[in-house]
Each structure stands twice: as C-alpha cells, then as structure tokens.
Amino acid sequence: MSKISCDIVKDILPLYYDNVCSNDSKKIVEEHLSGCDSCKNELDRIEEDIKIPKEEIKKNRNDANVIKKISSFWNRSRVKSFIKGVIISALLFSLISGILTWVFAIGTKAHSEDVNITTTINEITTPLEAGAIRLELTNGKRLRVTTRPVYGVDENGKKTEVGYVIKPYSVQPFPGKDNKKYTIGYPPTSDFTVTVSFKDKDIVYSMTDKGLSELK
Numbered sequence: 001m002s003k004i005s006c007d008i009v010k011d012i013l014p015l016y017y018d019n020v021c022s023n024d025s026k027k028i029v030e031e032h033l034s035g036c037d038s039c040k041n042e043l044d045r046i047e048e049d050i051k052i053p054k055e056e057i058k059k060n061r062n063d064a065n066v067i068k069k070i071s072s073f074w075n076r077s078r079v080k081s082f083i084k085g086v087i088i089s090a091l092l093f094s095l096i097s098g099i100l101t102w103v104f105a106i107g108t109k110a111h112s113e114d115v116n117i118t119t120t121i122n123e124i125t126t127p128l129e130a131g132a133i134r135l136e137l138t139n140g141k142r143l144r145v146t147t148r149p150v151y152g153v154d155e156n157g158k159k160t161e162v163g164y165v166i167k168p169y170s171v172q173p174f175p176g177k178d179n180k181k182y183t184i185g186y187p188p189t190s191d192f193t194v195t196v197s198f199k200d201k202d203i204v205y206s207m208t209d210k211g212l213s214e215l216k
C-alpha cells in the first residue's frame with residue numbers, strides 16, 4: 001500500500017475522531033499515526049478542541065440547573081407571598097369592616113345622662129295603645145334602639161306580653177342617618193312595665209292612672 005500523505009490524514013482525522021469513517025480509512029489512519037508525530041499532535045489538538053466545548057456544555061448545563069432551581073424557588077416564594085398578601089388583605093378588610101360596622105352601625109350602649117325620656121298619654125285610650133314613651137339622644141350622636149318583649153302568663157294560663165326592654169345605643173352619625181329620637185307606644189295594661197336598659201343603670205316604668213311612670 002502506498003504511503004498516504006499527512007494532508008489527507010489530517011482531512012480524515014475529524015471523521016476518525018468521531019468514529020464515522022469506514023474501517024479501511026480507520027486502518028489507514030492508525031497505520032499512519034503509528035509513525036507520524038505531526039498527525040498525532042493534530043489528533044491531540046482535535047481532541048482538546050472538542051473536549052473544551054464539552055466541559056463548557058456541562059458547566060453551562062449545571063449553571064442552567066442552578067438558575068432553574070433559583071427560578072423555581074423564586075416562583076414558589078412569589079406564590080407564597082401572594083397567598084400571604086391575600087390572607088393579610090382579607091384579615092385587614094375584615095378588621096376594618098368590623099370596626100366600621102361597630103362604629104357606624106352597632107355603637108355602644110348609651111349612658112342614662114345622655115338620653116332624655118318622656119312619656120305621654122293618649123287623650124282617647126284605644127285597646128292597643130294608651131300612650132307612648134319617647135327617647136332622645138343628647139350627645140350629638142345617632143340613636144339606635146333595640147326592643148325585646150317580655151312575656152308572662154295571665155290568670156287563664158295564656159301567654160301574654162307584660163312589658164318590654166328598650167336598649168338605647170349611641171352610634172356615630174353619617175350623612176342621611178342622624179336620627180336622635182325614638183318613640184314606642186304601650187298598651188293600657190295595668191301590670192305593663194317598660195325597662196330602659198342603659199350602660200350605667202336600668203330605669204323601669206310601670207303603668208299608673210297617669211300612664212307610665214318611673215318606679216322609684
């Protein structure tokens with residue numbers, strides 16, 4: 001077999017290194033490399049040139065994995081932060097709503113000194129109403145009142161209303177709702193009582209021949 005030139009071998013070396021040349025070409029290259037230092041050095045150079053990119057690829061892959069992990073952690077952190085933000089916002093909304101409801105809708109139980117109470121008698125007494133009791137809040141706030149009936153049993157064993165409990169509350173006023181007065185009628189029943197329950201004390205009114213009068 002005629003001796004092959006170095007130029008031809010160097011052209012084949014990349015194919016030889018990648019192991020994609022024919023068996024005959026591989027045999028020729030190996031025979032040539034056994035006696036040619038120049039071509040051996042060229043093969044070493046090819047191997048070194050290819051090795052560096054492989055190491056770079058591996059390094060880049062590792063860097064990409066690190067970045068991916070950081071990105072995943074960041075995304076999880078963002079989700080957690082978002083959930084925490086939603087929970088905190090909901091709690092703040094509930095707290096603020098509760099405070100506003102308490103201030104503008106519920107209020108605090110009124111003191112007796114802040115409420116004027118008057119009672120009246122109807123000139124013509126009806127079976128349903130003998131007169132009325134009126135409350136007026138004087139502290140500049142809005143009056144809110146709850147009324148609870150009190151029941152008893154008459155001589156025939158029948159359940160009947162024998163009075164009611166009025167609870168006045170002092171509420172912050174706001175436009176359109178600044179009511180300071182409350183009126184409720186009472187029936188012409190001899191044992192009927194009305195209890196006005198304040199923060200500091202209760203005042204009880206009972207039926208007399210002059211209508212409701214405060215019990216002393």
